[in-house]
Amino acid sequence: MQKEIAGQNVEVDAEGYLADLNQWNGEIAKAIASELGITELSQQHWDVINWLRDQKASGNELNIRKVGGSGVVDIKQFYQLFPGGPLKNASKIAGLPKPTSCL
Amino acid sequence: MENPTKKIVIIGAGTAGIMLSNKLVKHKLDVTVIDSSEVHYYQPGFLFLPFGKYNLDKLRRPLSKLINKKVTHLRDRVASINYSGNSLTTESGQEVGYDILVIATGTHIDASATQGLSGAGWRKNIFDFYTPDGAMALREALQNFTQGKLVVQIMDMPIKCPVAPLEFAFLADDYFRKRGLRDQIEIEYVTSLSGAFTKPVASSKLGHLLTDKNINIVADFYVEKVDPEARKLICYDGREVNYDLLVTIPVNAGADFLHNSEIANELGFVEVNHGSLQSTKYPNLFAIGDAADLPTSKAGSVAHFEVETLVENIMRSINGQPLEESFDGHSNCFVEAGGGKALLLDFNYQTEPLEGRFPFAMFGPMKLLNPSRINHLGKLAFRYIYWYMLLPGRKIPFIPNKMSIKGKKQPKIS
Numbered sequence: 167m168q169k170e171i172a173g174q175n176v177e178v179d180a181e182g183y184l185a186d187l188n189q190w191n192g193e194i195a196k197a198i199a200s201e202l203g204i205t206e207l208s209q210q211h212w213d214v215i216n217w218l219r220d221q222k223a224s225g226n227e228l229n230i231r232k233v234g235g236s237g238v239v240d241i242k243q244f245y246q247l248f249p250g251g252p253l254k255n256a257s258k259i260a261g262l263p264k265p266t267s268c269l
Numbered sequence: 270m271e272n273p274t275k276k277i278v279i280i281g282a283g284t285a286g287i288m289l290s291n292k293l294v295k296h297k298l299d300v301t302v303i304d305s306s307e308v309h310y311y312q313p314g315f316l317f318l319p320f321g322k323y324n325l326d327k328l329r330r331p332l333s334k335l336i337n338k339k340v341t342h343l344r345d346r347v348a349s350i351n352y353s354g355n356s357l358t359t360e361s362g363q364e365v366g367y368d369i370l371v372i373a374t375g376t377h378i379d380a381s382a383t384q385g386l387s388g389a390g391w392r393k394n395i396f397d398f399y400t401p402d403g404a405m406a407l408r409e410a411l412q413n414f415t416q417g418k419l420v421v422q423i424m425d426m427p428i429k430c431p432v433a434p435l436e437f438a439f440l441a442d443d444y445f446r447k448r449g450l451r452d453q454i455e456i457e458y459v460t461s462l463s464g465a466f467t468k469p470v471a472s473s474k475l476g477h478l479l480t481d482k483n484i485n486i487v488a489d490f491y492v493e494k495v496d497p498e499a500r501k502l503i504c505y506d507g508r509e510v511n512y513d514l515l516v517t518i519p520v521n522a523g524a525d526f527l528h529n530s531e532i533a534n535e536l537g538f539v540e541v542n543h544g545s546l547q548s549t550k551y552p553n554l555f556a557i558g559d560a561a562d563l564p565t566s567k568a569g570s571v572a573h574f575e576v577e578t579l580v581e582n583i584m585r586s587i588n589g590q591p592l593e594e595s596f597d598g599h600s601n602c603f604v605e606a607g608g609g610k611a612l613l614l615d616f617n618y619q620t621e622p623l624e625g626r627f628p629f630a631m632f633g634p635m636k637l638l639n640p641s642r643i644n645h646l647g648k649l650a651f652r653y654i655y656w657y658m659l660l661p662g663r664k665i666p667f668i669p670n671k672m673s674i675k676g677k678k679q680p681k682i683s
Contacts, residue, residue: 179469180469231425231520241491244505245504246506250489251463251488254489264463265462265467267462267467267468268431268565268614268622269435269467269468269604269614269622
């Protein structure tokens with residue numbers, strides 16, 4: 167379905183995750199972050215977002231342990247930066263699919 | 270033209286390793302399987318052991334009866350691999366050369382990866398059920414558990430059979446209900462993911478199951494440490510979950526010799542092309558089953574569907590032909606829902622589990638993503654299919670390697 171985010175029409179799934187990571191940009195990231203209650207994206211937020219996008223683009227699956235071992239943040243900081251559910255929220259802001267299990 | 274001099278070495282005689290070796294010998298190749306075990310377990314049966322169904326004898330067979338006599342079975346463990354020299358060394362010091370190497374070492378639980386998990390509470394009030402010992406120890410613990418809080422909990426993804434913890438929670442609800450104890454026992458499902466069901470159609474279709482069974486869910490809970498004295502799980506964001514009996518799915522990891530190796534990721538799973546199963550580092554190296562870092566379920570059915578692709582690609586590799594990227598992530602499994610019913614799932618990399626009929630589009634007889642008695646009977650019958658058709662490398666009628674979209678309902682796009 168189409169959704170207007172930061173004044174741009176993008177394709178999203180039922181839960182608001184971008185369907186096409188190429189439609190993503192910084193303004194969209196800020197708008198999604200704001201919807202999730204993160205009012206400002208710091209440099210550290212961006213470092214995590216860029217790292218997640220790089221990993222996905224290289225075909226690597228994401229999990230919290232991997233983020234913790236990335237050298238960009240540790241898991242505690244990851245929870246502080248993206249409270250609630252860090253991997254699902256950071257993925258959403260980064261324009262990536264929702265992390266899922268098989269069911 | 271056959272090339273009998275080519276030597277294929279498979280490390281691991283689990284579901285994938287046995288199926289693959291039995292298929293490859295039919296191509297007149299020199300096949301060696303390296304595995305120190307004498308027996309093989311039907312692992313889907315571990316789910317039922319804690320509830321007093323089955324005994325271990327029903328779930329194990331000697332490997333010698335499962336592997337084709339023409340396959341050389343080397344009872345040893347791999348210590349190291351010389352990838353550029355096409356040879357490996359075993360723990361007993363044997364050097365084994367190969368033309369093609371397949372890693373089929375599966376995954377195992379690593380309780381030591383989480384602080385406090387393998388300490389004072391392990392197998393006292395903390396249990397796993399992904400191992401025969403763990404499942405049997407849990408059986409005794411459940412028998413003695415008459416009141417308090419049972420927590421079923423997942424440390425991290427990926428795990429072997431991602432739905433098994435959910436099935437465990439459903440079966441535990443049944444088990445205590447039948448014993449007349451359910452009112453005295455609280456059941457909580459704790460997961461590092463955003464919910465018990467994370468795919469949209471499954472969530473909308475099955476989301477009610479936990480509520481109906483009065484199972485509380487705690488999501489996005491990634492355990493930093495376990496405090497066995499206080500009997501609590503502590504999340505990285507400070508949240509805590511108390512338990513009286515903890516059934517945990519510890520971090521899953523690949524074989525020890527793969528950790529910190531150039532061919533595997535941080536959890537010890539071999540990095541492969543998702544369609545061809547060829548290593549991203551060495552052309553004569555492949556991985557199959559749980560040992561591969563594929564973005565699909567770690568399950569026997571996935572290994573089963575991978576085998577066709579891998580046999581084809583090994584033959585192509587031997588004959589100097591380009592490989593096929595034909596594995597589509599197909600997975601097909603039964604999910605116990607409690608009450609003598611089960612669901613059936615059929616999905617792949619691209620398509621989430623959907624509703625519909627299986628294996629025949631209009632007739633079924635099995636319904637996808639709906640709890641039914643026939644699916645439960647299918648799950649029980651699968652043990653025979655496993656021993657007599659799957660492991661010997663025979664084709665299972667009507668179940669294609671590639672997932673079919675026929676008989677599946679596409680979700681409405683709003």
